[in-house]
Amino acid sequence: xxxxxxxxxxxxxxxxxxxxxxxxxxxxxxxxxxxxxxxxxxxxxxxxxxxxxxxxxxxxxxxxxxxxxxxxxxxxxxxxxxxxxxxxxxxxxxxxxxxxxxxxxxxxxxxxxxxxxxxxxxxxxxxxxxxxxxxxxxxxxxxxxxxxxxxxxxxxxxxx
Numbered sequence: 360x361x362x363x364x365x366x367x368x369x370x371x372x373x374x375x376x377x378x379x380x381x382x383x384x385x386x387x388x389x390x391x392x393x394x395x396x397x398x399x400x401x402x403x404x405x406x407x408x409x410x411x412x413x414x415x416x417x418x419x420x421x422x423x424x425x426x427x428x429x430x431x432x433x434x435x436x437x438x439x440x441x442x443x444x445x446x447x448x449x450x451x452x453x454x455x456x457x458x459x460x461x462x463x464x465x466x467x468x469x470x471x472x473x474x475x476x477x478x479x480x481x482x483x484x485x486x487x488x489x490x491x492x493x494x495x496x497x498x499x500x501x502x503x504x505x506x507x508x509x510x511x512x513x514x515x516x517x518x519x
Contacts, residue, residue: 379417379490383482384517386413387475391518394474406474410434413482421489429495434481437507440500475518480510 386409393405411430418425484503 378420379482379486382413382416382420383479383486386410386416386482387479387514387517390474390478391471394471402470402474406478407431407434409474410478410481413478414485417482417485417489418495421486423489423494426495433495433498437481437484437498437500437503438477440504472515472518476511476514479514479517480507483507483510483513 389409389412390406393409394402396402396405411427411434414430414434415425415427417423418430484507485498487506488498488503
């Protein structure tokens with residue numbers, strides 16, 4: 360391989376690495392906005408929609424077949440087995456919004472941070488999984504749990 364071909368190959372790899380990051384960050388921003396919706400549980404529905412949309416964009420980027428119902432099922436399984444304590448935060452954040460004024464403000468802060476961080480972690484996990492040749496059917500929540508938790512912590516910093 361010539362030096363020019365190697366440089367082109369390296370540039371292609373760098374571009375492919377940046378594209379998923381850009382998609383993930385765009386959806387993190389939308390998820391943070393969804394977390395600010397002042398209506399309990401409407402916020403969670405909005406964030407779920409953003410996350411599914413992000414998974415669709417990532418799947419398309421990696422030529423992975425996408426089915427909305429499968430993406431929802433896999434996402435629920437992933438969240439359910441990896442981060443039950445974080446899901447508690449989202450429910451509390453959403454329920455706090457039912458308390459006038461103070462609850463709405465507090466709940467929005469909690470929920471927007473959780474929404475951004477969890478969307479970031481979900482995007483990172485699936486981006487890595489798809490990049491390694493995986494698809495929606497062969498992801499193992501237990502194998503990705505440590506990476507998800509690390510990405511969630513990174514996502515909290517991004518969301519704040």
